[in-house]
Amino acid sequence: MKISFSEISLTKSGALAVAVYADRKLSRSAQAIDKKIGGAISKALKNSRFKGEKGQLLGLNAPAGVSASRVVLFGLGKVAEITDLKLQAVGGKLAGHIGGTGESQLAIIVDAERGKVGGVSAADAAADIAYGVKLGSYRFDKYRTTEKPEKKPSLKSVNVMVKGAAAAKKAYAACDKIADGVICTRDLVSEPANILYPVSLAAEAKKLSKIGVKVEVMGRARMEKLGMGALLGVAQGSVREPQFVVMQWNGAPRGADQKPVAFVGKGVTFDTGGISIKPSAGMGDMKWDMGGAGVVVGLMRALAGRKARANIVGIIGCVENMPSGTAQRPGDVVKSMSGQTIEVDNTDAEGRLVLADALWYTQKRFKPKAMIDLATLTGAIIMSLGHVHAGLFSSDDDLAKAIYKAGQDEDELVWRMPLHEEYDGNISSDIADVKNVGRDGGGSITAAQFLKRFTNKTVWAHLDIAGMTWSKKDKPTVPRGGTGFGVRLLDRLVADNYEA
Numbered sequence: 093m094k095i096s097f098s099e100i101s102l103t104k105s106g107a108l109a110v111a112v113y114a115d116r117k118l119s120r121s122a123q124a125i126d127k128k129i130g131g132a133i134s135k136a137l138k139n140s141r142f143k144g145e146k147g148q149l150l151g152l153n154a155p156a157g158v159s160a161s162r163v164v165l166f167g168l169g170k171v172a173e174i175t176d177l178k179l180q181a182v183g184g185k186l187a188g189h190i191g192g193t194g195e196s197q198l199a200i201i202v203d204a205e206r207g208k209v210g211g212v213s214a215a216d217a218a219a220d221i222a223y224g225v226k227l228g229s230y231r232f233d234k235y236r237t238t239e240k241p242e243k244k245p246s247l248k249s250v251n252v253m254v255k256g257a258a259a260a261k262k263a264y265a266a267c268d269k270i271a272d273g274v275i276c277t278r279d280l281v282s283e284p285a286n287i288l289y290p291v292s293l294a295a296e297a298k299k300l301s302k303i304g305v306k307v308e309v310m311g312r313a314r315m316e317k318l319g320m321g322a323l324l325g326v327a328q329g330s331v332r333e334p335q336f337v338v339m340q341w342n343g344a345p346r347g348a349d350q351k352p353v354a355f356v357g358k359g360v361t362f363d364t365g366g367i368s369i370k371p372s373a374g375m376g377d378m379k380w381d382m383g384g385a386g387v388v389v390g391l392m393r394a395l396a397g398r399k400a401r402a403n404i405v406g407i408i409g410c411v412e413n414m415p416s417g418t419a420q421r422p423g424d425v426v427k428s429m430s431g432q433t434i435e436v437d438n439t440d441a442e443g444r445l446v447l448a449d450a451l452w453y454t455q456k457r458f459k460p461k462a463m464i465d466l467a468t469l470t471g472a473i474i475m476s477l478g479h480v481h482a483g484l485f486s487s488d489d490d491l492a493k494a495i496y497k498a499g500q501d502e503d504e505l506v507w508r509m510p511l512h513e514e515y516d517g518n519i520s521s522d523i524a525d526v527k528n529v530g531r532d533g534g535g536s537i538t539a540a541q542f543l544k545r546f547t548n549k550t551v552w553a554h555l556d557i558a559g560m561t562w563s564k565k566d567k568p569t570v571p572r573g574g575t576g577f578g579v580r581l582l583d584r585l586v587a588d589n590y591e592a
Contacts, residue, residue, distance in 0.1 A: 093187075093229050094249040095222050097257040097264070102128065104251065106197025107190050108160035112137075112144035114170045119203040122165065129157040133165065145169050146178055147568075149189055161195065174210025176220045177503050183224025184568030191229065191245030198247060200225075202254040218252045218260035223267040225250050227569040230275055232282040266398045270583050273394025274576035280386040281561060281574030285362035285379045290327075290410035293361055293382060294335035297389050297408065303396045305406075310336040320449040322434055323409050325426040326442040329366055329419025330412040335359075336450070339388075339406035341396045348592035352403040354460035355392075355582060356450045358443040358467035359385030359410035366413050366439030367421050380574065381443070383561035384466035385410060387578035394583050401591040407454050409446040413439070425524045429453060430546055435524040443467050444528055444542050451546040461590075462491055462551045465543065466578055467558075472535030473509075474559040481507040482577065483556035485540035491553050494589050495581070501588075504581035506555065515541045 102108075102125060111119040116137045118126060126133035132155050136142075142150040148167035155163050166182050168174055183200070190198045200221055204214035212220065231245060254260050280288060280296060288296075294309045301307050315324055315336055327334035337359075344350055363381040364370060370378070380386075385408035392406040420426070424436045426445070430452040434445065447465055454463055473483040482499075484506040486492035492508050499506040518530030518538045526545060530538040540554050560577040563570060570576075 093226060093247070095225060095264075096249070096251045097218060097222070097261045098251055098253050099257050100201055100253045100255060103159055104199040105159050105161065106199065107162045107164055107193070107195045108158070109164040109166055109186055109198060109200045111168050111201070111203060112142070112165045113168050114144050116142070116144050121201040121203050125158060125163060129155040129163070133163070142167070146173075147181065147185060149185060160199070162193070164189065168210075171210050174212060176212055176216065179209070179212060179217050179220035180224035180227070181568040183221040184228025187225045187229040187247060187250070188566070188568070191247040194246045196246050196248045197251075198249070199251045199253055202252060204255060214254050215256055215259035215263045218254040218257075219263035219267055222250070222252050222264050223271060224569050226268065226271045227274060228571065230278055230571050232279065232573055269397030270394045270580060272397055273390040273583070274579045276393045277386045277390030277576040277579050278574040280389060281380045281383050281576075283379070285412070288379070288382070289332045289361045289412055290335040290359070291333055293359055293385065293408070293410045294337050297337045297339060300339060300389070300392055300396060303393070304341065305392055305396045306340040306342070308338040310338075318453065319427065319429045320453070321426045322428040322445040323411060323449040325420045325424065325436065326360070326366070326413050326445050327411040329416045330414040332361075332412040335410040337408045337410065339392045341392060341400065341404045343395070343400050344403045345401060345592050348401070349461070350403055351461040352405045352458055353586060353590050354405040354407065354454045354458055354463040355388045356447065356454055356463065356465040357385035357388035357406070357408045358382070358446055358465070358469065359408040360443055360446065361410060361412050363413045363440070363442065364415055366419050366442060367415050368438045368440040369415055370440060377562065380562050381468050382410070383468045383557055387466050387557070387576070387582070390576060390579045391582050394579055395586060400586055402586055404586065405454065405458050405460060407450050409450040411446055413442045428546065432526060432545065433524040435521040435527045437527045438529045441529040441539070443469050444539050447543055448546045451543060452548070455548050455550040460550065462553075463547065464495070464553045464555065464582065466555045468561050469556045470536040470539050470558055473556040476509070476536060477507055477559060479559045479563065481505045482560045483536050484508045484553060485511055485537070485556070486553035487511065487544060487547065488551045488553070491551055495553055495555075495585055498584040498588060499581050502580040502584050504577055506581070509537060509540070511537070511540055511544060
């Protein structure tokens with residue numbers, strides 16, 4: 093998708109999109125076009141249910157009087173209620189709509205009153221719409237070899253027209269890099285497990301070195317020396333070599349706080365459940381059990397791409413959880429890098445074992461000012477929060493509040509769940525320091541309590557994104573499939589709280 097910016101013109105070919113506000117109030121450009129085409133817009137409005145509400149679209153094909161092949165009206169609703177997120181949704185909806193019409197070109201006019209669209213500057217409004225176009229036009233179709241051309245989205249280029257196009261292009265630059273990170277995550281999550289496995293996932297992370305990220309990859313031998321018995325216990329049933337990846341972006345300027353913020357991702361590239369095998373129905377979805385790791389890779393790409401002024405560490409533990417003659421068994425005891433022993437009561441509670449060693453390694457080596465892990469960790473969080481909020485657990489109120497706010501600002505919603513020592517009794521073991529799973533309910537909470545044992549008093553938060561990593565329905569900026577949930581949230585967290 094080629095996205096460009098220019099000054100406003102009514103001479104564009106292809107599709108032309110203009111705004112209408114609540115109560116069918118035409119924007120300035122919509123009025124000008126209506127005059128050119130003999131009042132066809134006004135007539136169409138009178139004979140339709142289109143009222144200019146947010147999210148509404150109305151198309152006029154081949155209108156006489158303009159060079160555009162079609163004019164599309166998009167609703168912005170009440171001027172006072174226009175926000176960045178609503179403008180992004182407009183971009184996504186327009187991209188999806190025009191992509192199904194056969195048009196290859198789209199021009200979108202952004203009209204501003206006194207330099208603003210509602211409460212958003214003209215430059216930012218144009219950038220937001222372009223951002224929505226890029227996010228909403230995503231499609232993972234690399235394996236569709238027989239799809240007919242008419243079934244494929246037709247839209248190839250979008251030109252956003254606004255007074256002050258140079259400022260809009262500048263405002264879009266950072267959005268473009270964040271979108272690259274989101275798309276990177278969506279691609280990783282969408283890949284099948286025969287293509288994306290621990291070694292190939294590590295190789296994808298290694299590509300970030302091209303944009304200035306320092307990347308280290310460790311194999312089994314190195315992890316054995318470090319004592320990562322919890323992670324390696326998960327990996328031992330698979331013929332796939334486990335990998336442990338450390339990514340560093342050092343963007344903090346000289347004189348600023350050099351302590352990094354760390355992000356840790358669960359990278360189980362396929363999860364059968366191991367010996368505690370899952371039911372076959374839906375098991376194919378477990379290709380995206382590496383969603384947390386996918387977010388960390390995409391986030392590092394976004395932060396490095398926009399040259400974030402902060403030091404950031406990204407850690408992913410990459411394994412495949414398979415049943416075999418060498419797989420760990422329920423009842424086994426493993427020794428984590430921290431020295432704590434873990435009774436493996438259920439081999440399908442494997443993600444927390446991977447994170448136990450990854451979290452310990454991260455806090456021990458980097459001593460971060462804050463450490464946040466992401467994982468498709470529990471089905472219990474879906475029972476609690478569905479597919480609207482990710483579960484947020486944190487040892488620090490300020491960090492929890494900052495994550496919540498970032499989620500609200502980016503429409504990647506989180507809801508804080510409790511941590512309490514009373515839950516620890518549910519994972520006590522008769523023969524080891526802790527069990528990896530409890531049996532008395534509160535599954536997502538006991539999982540978080542388990543992880544907390546490996547954070548060593550570091551300011552820490554855990555995001556259980558099991559309900560948010562994959563979507564079965566389309567939204568304007570999030571097509572169904574891999575969502576990339578977490579990249580925008582955590583990029584905003586860094587931008588608002590940790591950049592110099």
